[in-house]
Amino acid sequence: MDTAADYVRNLLLDVLSTEEALACDAVLLSGGLDTSIASEGLKLHITCRGDSKLRTAITLTIDPKQNGLVISNNLFIHEPQDVIYARKIAHRLCLEHHILTPTLDELLAGEALDMCVRVLGTFDGMELRNAVVIATSLIQAKKLGCTRILTGDGADELFAGYSFMHSMSDNDLQRYTQNMIKTMSFCAIPLAAELGIKVWSPFLDPRVIEYATSDQGGSKSIKVGEFSGSVHGKLVLRKAFPEVISAGRKKEPIECGSGTTVLPKLAELLVSDPAFEQEKQEALEKYDLVVRDKEHLLYFRRFRKAVLDSPEALVRMRRYGPDTCPDCKFRLKDGSSFCNVCGLYPARPISK
Template sequence: MSAASQEQTQEGIAPQTVPYHSDPTRVQELRQLLLKSLEKSTPCDAILLSGGVDTSILAEAAFTVYNQNKDNNKDLKRPLTGAVTVLCTDEARDEFYSTQIASRTGLEQKVVKVTLDSVLEELEFCIRTLQTFDPMELRNSIVIARGLSVAKSLGYKTVMTGDGADELFAGYSFLHNMPAERLKAYSDRLTITMRFSGVPLAKALGLELVQPYLDAEVIAFSQQCTRDEKVNYHEHPKDREWQDRLEGRQLHGKFILREAFEEEAFSAWRKKEPIEVGSGTTVLPKMFQESMDPEDLKREQDRILAEEGIKIRDAEHLQYFKVFKKVFGDDLSIYPEKLIKDGRDPCPACGFNLNSPEQTFCVICGQWPARVLPPPEEIARTSNSSFTEAASS
C-alpha cells in the first residue's frame, strides 16, 4: 500500500461499504446560499461554459431561480442569454458537456473551435495583462482570454465564470489525499490567496466579470465544511456512464456542492479536469518541445541563466519568456510595479520578488516551491495564537 493510500485509509476516506451522503440540512443550506448568490448575480449576459461541474451548476441553477420567480414577476429577465465555449482540438472534452447544458437551458451557445496557433494569438495580451511567463497560468488563460474576446465581439457586457469552486470546496486532485487538519489549513490559505486571471483579462477588455461562488456567504459556508463534505466517494450507476464518463465508486472533490445540485446539473458528477484538458491546450508542451532542437534549447537555457539568472524549464517556458521579454523589454526600471527584482525576497528560479512571506508559488515564472514554509496547519496555529494574544492584550 502506498503512503498516500495509507494516509487515505487512516483519514477514513477509503471506499465505504455504505455510500456517504452529507447532512441534508447542510446540503440545503449550501443550495440556498448559491441560489441566493445567483439571484443577486443575474441577469448576466453570458457564461464561459466549459461544461464542468462548476459552470454546469451555475448555468442550470440560474434557471432554477428564474423558474421559481418568473410567475410572480412578469418583467423578470432570463438569467443568462448566451454561452461561449472554446475548444482547441477535436479531442477536447468540453464540447459534449457544454452543448448538452446549453440545449437544456436554451442558451445561445457559441462554440469556438480554434487551432493552437490561433489561440496563441492571445499570448501577448495575456502576458502583458497578467505579467507572467508561467506556462500553467498561460495555458489556462489563453483559453479564457479567447472566450472573453469572443463574448465581447458578440456584444456581451457581463460574463459569468465558475471561479472559486475548486479553491473553496477542494476540487483539485492534489487536495484529495490530505488529512483533515492539513486540508482545512490549506483551504483556508487558498481562500485568502486565490486569484483568477479572468478578472484582469475582463477588465482589460472592458467587460464585467461575475463570480457567484465568491459570494461572502458561500465562502463562509465552505470554511465550515468538514473534510467528508468536501472530498468523498460517489457511486456512479451503470446507466449514467454515458453522461458521467465514469462507473463505480469514484473519489470526488466538491462533494457537497455536487450533492446540492445533482438533480439539475448535467455535469454534477463529471470528473474534475483542468481547463487545459477540457479545452485541449494540454498538447502545448509537447508541441513546443517537438518544434525545437534539444541542443538549441539547452544553449538558450544556459544563455538566459548566465545573462539574466532565470531558469528556463522547457521549450514551452522558453517561448513564453521570449514573449515576456518582447512585451516588457530589458530595462527593469520601467517594469510594472508587480515585476520587482531588487533581491529583497527573490524567487530562486527567476529573481523577481515574491508577493508575500506566505507565498510558496512564483506567479511570475511558475516556480514551485519558491520557498519552504512550515506545514499549513502550523501556520494556521501560529496565526490563531497571534490573534488570540493580540485580542487579549
C-alpha cells in the first residue's frame, strides 16, 4: 500500500472508532464505495476497539417487475445496481437488511416526496430523484426505531468522485474542492432532523476534510487514477480499502443505483401536453417562475402548496432582491452557480 493510502486508511479507521461512529445503529446502504467503506470499516475493523451498535441496513431499489407501466414502455435503461452490492455487504456484516421496493407511483404520491419538497425547499428534479430515496429510507429507519444513521456523505466532494472533476488540472481541482466545501450540503441531514433522528458520515470529520484539502491530500494524483483496470475518482479511498466489496465499483448517482432515474420519462406519460402548457403558463403568470419540463411540473405542484402558498415559508427562503435566480427569483447560495430551489444551472455567470 502506498503512503497516502496507508495514511487515509489509518485516519478513517480512527474516525470510525469514535463514539459518534460506534453509536450508529443503521446504515443507508447504497452499496457504493463510500457506504461500503463506512459500514465495512466500522463493523469489520473497529469491533476490537469498541462495541459497534450497527445492526441494520436499509436499501431502496425500484423493482421493474413491480412497475408494469415502466416495463411496457421500456423506460428502464438498465437494472438498478445498488441492491446487488448492498446484499453482499449486508451478508458479510451480518446486518438485518431491509430492501425497500416502492413503485414509482408510490414514490411520486408518498409522504417522502412531500417531505423532501417542504424540508429542502426545492422542486429541482435532480435533487428530488436522489432525495426521495434518502427520505423513504429514513422514514423506514424511524419506523424500525433507529436513532443514528451512518452514511457515506462527503466522499465524492472531497475525493473527486464526480466524473466532471477528473478532467480538471491539479490546481483547478484543488480550488474547486476548496470552494465545494463552502457550499456543499447533504439532504440526509435536514431530512433526518425532521424525523427526529441523526445522520453521521466519517468523511465529514474535520480531520478528513483537512487532509483532502491539504497540499498533499488535495493532489489530483492522489484522487484520480487507475484502479482494477479502470480510471476512477476517489482513488486513494479505493487503495486504502481494497478489500471492501465495492472497492472497484464505478460511481453512480443515487438515482441510477436505485432506479429513480426513470422518473423524468414516467412524468412524460403522466402529464399531457395540454396540461403541461397550461400549468407552465400559469406558473409564469401567477408565481413568476419558469417550469421547464413535465417532471419539473410534478414537483412544482407540491412546491406551490408547501412554499409559494405559505407566507412563513416564503419569508424563510427569501425571494426577490439581489442575487436571485432568473428562473424562480429565489436567493442563490453564496458562491454557487447552481440554484438549489429550481435547479437552474448556471443561475449566475460562472467565474473562470
